[in-house]
Amino acid sequence: MTLYTKEVKQLYQKKAYDSCILKSNFYISFLKKNIEYKSLPSLYLQIAKSKRKLREYNDGKEASAHALYWSFKSVDSIKIADSYTELARNFKALTVYDSAIYNYQKALLIYQNKDDYIGESIVLNNLGSIHKIKGEFTKALEYYIKDLDLNRKNNSERDMAIAYNNIGQIHNSTNNFNLAISFFKRSEEIRRKLNDMHGLALVINNIASAYSQQNKTDLALDNLYIALTIFEKHKSTYRTTETLLNISNILIQKGQFRDAEIFINKANKKSREFEIENLIARGNYLSGENYFNQQFYNKALPYLLEAKQFYDQEHYVVDRINTQKLLYETYHELHRYKKAFKAHKLWSKLYIKMNTTIQQKELAVLNQRYLNKESLLKIDRLNKEQLLQQEKLVYQNRVNAALIFISFLALIFVIFIYISLQKRKKSLKIIKEQHDEISVINEELTDSLKYAHKIQRSLNAIPSKAKDLFNDYLIFWKPLHEVSGDVFSVSVKNDIVFISLMDFTGHGAPAALLATLGVKVLNSIIDSGISSPEKILQELDIRMNNLLEDKQESSGMDAAIVTINLKTNYLEFAGARRPLFYIDESGQHYIKGTKRSISDKLSNHHYSYQKHIIPITSELKFYLYSDGFQDQFGGVKNKKFLEKNLRQLIIDNSSESFSIQKERMEDVRTKWMAPQSDIQYKPTDDTLIIGFHFKV
Template sequence: MLFTVTGASASGDQTNLKTSKSKVAITDSITVSQNELEQLYKQRQFDSCIQTSERLIKKYQRQLMYKPLAMVYHVQAKAYRRTQKYKEGIISSKASIYWANKNNQAEFLSILLLEVARNKKGLKQYGEAIETYQKALDYSQKYGDFTSESIALNNMGAIYKIQGKYTHAIQFYIKDAELNNKLNRPKDLAIAYNNIGQIHLLTRELELAKSFFNRSKDLRLELNDEYGLALVSNNLGAVHHELKEYEEALDQFYVALATFEKFNSKYRIGEVYLNIADILLLQERYNDVIEFGRQGKEIFEEINSESGVHRANRIQAEAHMNLHRYSTALRLLNRTLDYFNQGEHFAPERRNVYRLLVQIYSTQKKYQKAFECQTVLQKIEMDFTEEANKRDLAIIHEKYNNRDQLLKIDKLQKEKERKEAAILHQKQLNFSFALVIVVLSSFGIYILINNKRLRKAHQRIRKQNREIKDIHDELTDSLQYASKIQQSLNNIPQEVSSFIHDYFILLRPAQKVSGDVYNISIVDHKIIISMMDFAGHGVPAALLATLGVKTLNQIIQAGITSPDKILTELDEVMSEVFDQNEDMVGIDMAVVTIDMNSQTLTYSGARRPLLYIENGESHYIKGTKRSVCDSLSPFQYTFHKHTIPLSEDLKFYLYSDGFPDQFGGAKEKKFLEKNLRNLIIENADEDCTTQKNKIEKERHQWMNPDLKTQNKPTDDTLVMGFHLKI
């Protein structure tokens, strides 16, 4: 924003000429200085911007040139705000307003007042910020500054959202949407739709939230706004979270994360990390929650975002609470509570903190403290409920009293088409009125005759729909129960931690239940680790997997612990079970036995390999070229056994063919085993939790290479990694 400098002319032609040249030189000099200052700000060199503005202020005051001062102070205030020096920003903003008034530059006051309000918002002086935004709004409407008007409406809605006053927030966001629709500014309209969707999300009106997010998405697709689409993906992930569609939520979050990392948007990266951590909390993956919370917290500490840091504290505290680490959880929560009790902050997060404190104090039988926290929590819930009721009434009122404007925002194009169709229809009616009367009369008689029959048909359809829904619900419940049964089969003995330093298991079924399973047993100081990949996926493969794991356990309990003998015995038993089924295509698997007495690792595989890393060097052993219980193979090779002496630092990995065979990427090809192998080797120096997260992130990005492409799982995925230290 440049403020031009003008002055009065002197008398006399020669004097006028000299004065005119002098004015031009001064104006050019000021313009150059203003451009230099604006360029520093755009390049995010905020400290240099502040220093340059101080130099220019002194220069202009010394030379009695007051008109540019409003602009210089304004840019200085913006630079102070970007360095989080909000008090200095307010001082500079007020100075810019003083000089604007003194130099009769009232048309710029809306812009200058906005900066005062932004700095007050940074200091969390929300009441004063709202008042200042209202003044900016009044000036922008008076002088026709639509950009400032939109900014003021947007920020007032944001403050009311922070305060939990959702009725006020949505009113300002709707006004912002109406303004930008009227001015045909699709990018700002997409932002307004996104903000309205967030209010509906916070008040759990999920279908409305999804509707507004999708409207924002459509506009951003037309604009090819990649960053804006990532914001929408992040919000749609939150909707799926509330709908308990956790895998869909994670897909959306990983898509958003990839874009934010591309743009190096640290705040948004930290925000997505915490959104993922919230999903993992519900999946009871508490160690992963702590890791994602830690990564998000580090980012927010780097950019000095207190709200982000304390949200990370709350998420980590909930994970520690579920792991029964109550003292750690309380330390994090009390630190966060001090922040939320200092002033008006995001109401839902404050409610979450008190909810956790009630749970922890009740578990510790500190009932007095639990009662005190419960009292505060009830007050927060009552305020939230009262506000929600007000919001419902306000939205209904808004819909009925501003119906034309809302229709114009939501369905402008469709309304135009309907009007054109109505005009055409009216013309047709003028020429064929008699014919229409005959047709309508005939149709009315037909409706009367067939009305009873149609009602019966509708009743039958409704009954069939109810029956279909009941069957669907029953199948869904059965699958969920089957999934729990299968998870119980994949149990890991507690004694494993005594022998294995660290490990990870990444299991992602293509459907509710999986044909990829694992088994870990301990017999006579020997750890037997098995990875089994049954043909197909879904319910049929899961049924075979249940039988296979049961048979495998019987073989191990019978004293057979050598990997090659386990595979041979399992092959014989399963072949007898499926003796009548000539189409049984077999089981791909790998078995590893760790003998702590002889300090050796033995491996045998049926089409599945072993990858191990010893002292920084990787080794790859292929499995035997046959499956267990493979009736289609013409060759019946003997299962080979490989023996590896245990070293001080040994890592080994087993995996099914699900990830290598997954279609995706920019060219819709398979991921391939060599790429998975390289991915594991590249990250082998990381701890197991980090390795697992990176493999899962790579899988999501491969399946979802861009915002328009989302591949479904080709097969079940299982990847296991173990770190031995002697």
């Protein structure tokens, strides 16, 4: 290391980046004049690193290219690899990921040939990071595992902790939460051993994220509070602010909106004081989300607009999409349909950039809602004008009647009374005829719906062959109207019991028609010989997409499939946004469904569903349910019942017979919708819960 490079490196380590750049440029000019090129690669690298720290990535990219050129001139392999690495870092910051990957791979080959394990580890870590950002989790995991093996071989515990943490993040992103937590715990153990408190807090943050995804919000909060304490102790302003926002996000998830607002305000104060723009934007988004969930849509709107202004200027694609979607929903709730339409249109364009297919069905629905709203407003104006004209006419008639009354008191009074009586009789006759006609129509519609209800109940009937296999079973079915979009199906074929629950978009007759179609398609799939639940869902997705591809309305569904092999006594489960909850000798267990609905037009058609296998025991009881019960508004504060409370209701009564469990569910739902004598909430959606206890 020359005196020139030593001095600029010290400036860089002191974070005096501007001084480092000035001094490096001065020495570069001096050395070029004196035809001394040996130190040029190192000086250009210091400029590139400083520019990157100052977020001047294009300048950093240019300086990296100069460093690469002079490294080749000096035939310094390690400097060539370092230059490729720095060039890749700037491409990564500019979100030019393919160029970043190309340069990292160039550097990787050199580091491997030179046995430079530190450089190799840095590159493997960054390659994994890029593939994770791109959603290529398999490739990311391959690089992170290579990094872990490399650091094990060289006994680098600090880098092993980083690798364990990275692997945990991949499993967390792919919904393998228990596996993710196990890797996070390994990283945590090393961090504690090394007394690396800052790194420990980062890992604890990730553990909290995994617990949050499992709806273990209390555990998530416990970990976040620990992380917050560590970051505050180490005076890490950025991480402290970030953790405050993470806590507020969990509190919003728990419905504790006032507490969430307190943490958001604390975070906003810090982020504005230190001008941390991306956290200011996130704070604005969370404020908007918090107010939105409280139905304070006018308060939510300005915060979301401020967040949008930042994300429009930066490369925060996911945050921009989330903000735009919440803006659309806010405008929609405020009945500002033109704004909602524009916001949804922009959200759709942004979403399409991250997907291979263009699906604009929600736009069509929203546009139709807007046109319908305009029509309703026009009709309302005409009705008001007509009512005003009628009021003017009535007033004029009264004036005329008064004049006639004064002029011809006795005679006209009698005539007036007679005419009034005749008009009233005629009006009453017309009203009675209209009332009778409406009553007949209503009776016919009611009879039709009741008949449809009977048909749907017959489709949902459990065959006697299947009933003989159950010790007990539960059907808690509450359609919002006479017919329902929430249906279930039970059948037996080739020593396999098929149990399914489907929750179609919407409710009433349209959803019921789709539900009937869905049951028919499901039975056809089972009859074709497909018996594995994840393959049934896959085939159901394909067939429903083919049947509904020309529809303009939203027509998706969530589903859960359970199969029982009577020969092996194993239960298999796969879900499309619907979970399985079961209780056995070891306690209660909750398995989330795959995060993709059936006939989801905005998702990848080749998405695969995950299968889970569970041995059947004599104590095993399992439950499938739609989102109707948990999304029911009620209680004194008019909040959603929430899924965690539904699961607790099941747990509290699991030792009872299913008939008693059904009574308890009915009682809890009734009290939730009528918490006081003067408060009565209406049902918001179809509700379906099914449970089974098999004979073993």
